Amino acid sequence: MQSWNDIINIALLGTAKKQPDTGSLPGPLQAAAGTVLAAPETDREEQFLQLAALVFNYRQSGAMATAGGPSTMTVCPPETKTYCSATAIQALHHTLDSENIPLLTLWMELCTRHQQILPPEYLPRILENASRHKSLRNLAAACCGKRGEWLAQFNREWNFSVVADTTEEMWENGTTAQRLDALTRIRREQPADARALLQATWPQESAAVKAELLGALSTGIGMEDAPWLEALLNEKSKQVKEVALTLLKKIPGSSLHEQYRLILENSIRTDHKGKVTVTAAIPPDTEIFKTGIDKLSNNARVSDDEYILSQLVALVHPRMWEEHFSASFEEVADLFHQQKTLKPFVPSLVQAISWFADEKRALSLVQHSDTFHMTLLPLLPADQQDTYILQHFDAHSSLVMNYVGQLQQVWSEELAMKILRFCAKNPYTYSQRTMGDFITLIPASVKSALDEISAENENYQTYWKSISMHLVGLLQIKTFIQQSFTKNS
Known part of the structure; x- marks a missing residue:
């Protein structure tokens, strides 16, 4: 008024x-x-x-109501998938009560995998959880079905819920996060098709969406992508140019990669006695400094030239050294570890293996080195990861604990017990929250062995006992979730 x-x-x-x-x-x-x-x-x-x-x-005294027009609300379309079972809903109740996001993620992954959806009365709570946790959004969209998408029009915080039955529909009609997921899936199977899809819609995308979707090309990247990525270096958006530049650095044989390689070949040589000499051959006006290579060292013990070469070694594919030294990778690794002039570049060689996701050379290096290289863990076969962690756990326990939560496969029982014993020694550092973060990785079989683990410090025993009981409860919920979908599959 x-x-x-x-x-x-x-x-x-x-x-x-x-x-x-x-x-x-x-x-x-x-x-x-x-x-x-x-x-x-x-x-x-x-x-x-x-x-x-x-x-x-x-x-x-009040006011006269404004005359309304005809309703524009549409009727929710019928669902095309079946609702999950009563047992699965019971498991969901326990999961929501635990307020554990990894377990909720597991529940929704299984629901999606079995092509099932939630009953309508559970949608608001799931959508609300997903609005607060971005990692849940694509799963929530799949689990909430057509009604979830219909509800999303009434709450802008739920507008991530777009139903797509196929990857193609997800790409065409989904949210940005869903389209990125779809593009990544297509990229794994048909890299050229994924690139063509992105090129077709490129003019219509905003700069922020371009940068996000372009990141999908990191999956299966190769020389076929280089021409377009090089053209994108002329885009107006700084964000897009940075993503394109990063992707070009991941392509062995790209013009950028070859610039780095040429400088290294001219700077690191072997004399007639087999001794490796390092003399930086870096032109002062070289273009590499426009590609993110820093000129000045931030460490007083490392010269500027050594710092520049270290950055280049980390961005050149490791097989370059096999060709350069006419040697096997095992011999190259020995050269880097034994030659005084090459020792400073060992960390950069490890970074290069990680940067190019070179699984073959990662396995070779860890098998021929006593040094623990945590960044190579994701590149090792699943069974080798557990073995490698167990081998170095005692010497690098804190470092390992920062990584084990990122493993993709469930821990072996031996590794799980090793980790839990370490947690029992430090319960105020690795608390109930840590158990909650690790729950999908901890095998259910350790539940019966938890009584064998106790805190060495008497002052910690009561607290560790409460953590252990909390873990037992989470393991029971996880088992219930898995069984609730297995029985009805």
């Missing part, structure tokens, strides 16, 4: 600065307002208070 807002403004400014405008009053009040203002015995402050009382009481 504008007339009431005017009254408030006059009260704030004072009647000396602003006078009431009777023209803005509703029609029924204008005659009464005229009578108030025409009274000669009242001053303007008194007149204002009488007008305020008049408008206030009119406002309190």
Whole structure:
């Protein structure tokens, strides 16, 4: 009601600065307002208070409802998938009560895998959880079905819920996160088709969406992608150019990669006695400094030239050294570890193996080195990862604990017991929250062995016991989730 807002403004400014405008009053009040203002015995402050009382009481009397037009609400389309079982819903109740996101993720993954959806009454709570946790959104969209998508139009925080039955539909109609997921899936199977899809919609995408979707090309990247990525270096968006540059650095044989390689070949050589010499051959005006290579070392013990070469070694494919030294990778690794001039570049060689996701050379290096290289763990076969961690756990326990939560496969029972014993020694560092983060990786078989684990420090025993009991509860929920879908598959 504008007339009431005017009254408030006059009260704030004072009647000396602003006078009431009777023209803005509703029609029924204008005659009464005229009578108030025409009274000669009242001053303007008194007149204002009488007008305020008049408008206030009119406002309190209510208003006529605005006539509405025909409803534009559409009817929710019918579901195409079956609802999950009562047992699965019971498991969901326990999961939601635990407030554990990894377990909720597991439940929704199994629901999606079995092509099932949630009953309608559970959608708001799942959508609300997904609005707070971005990692759940694509799964929530799949589990909530057509009704979830229909509900999303009434709450902007739920607008990530778009149902897509196929990868192609997800790419064409999904949210940005869903389209990225779809593009990554297509990229794994048909890299050229995925690139063509992105190129087709490129002119219509915003800069932020371009940068996000372009990241999908990191899956299965190769020389076929280089021409387009090089063309994208002329895009207006700085964000897009940075992503394109990063991807080009992952392509052995790209013009950027070959620039780095040429400088290294001219800088690191072997003399006639087999001794490796390092003499930086870096032109002062070289283009590499426009590609993210830093000129100045931030470590007083490392010269600028050594720092530049270290960055280049980390961005050149490791097989380059096999060709450069005419040697096997095992011999190359020995050279880097034994030659005094190459030892400073060992960490960069490890970074290069990780950067190019070179699984073959990662396995070779860890088998021929006593040094623990944590960054190579994701590149090892699943069975080798557990073995490698167990081999180095005692010497690098804190470092390992920072990584084990990122493993993709469930831990072996031996590794799980090793980790839990370490947690029992440090329960205030690795608490109930840690158990919650690790729960999908901990095998259910350790539940019966938890009584064997106790805190060495007497002051920690009670606290560790509560953590252990909490872990047992989470393991029971995880087992229930898995069984609830297995029985009904």
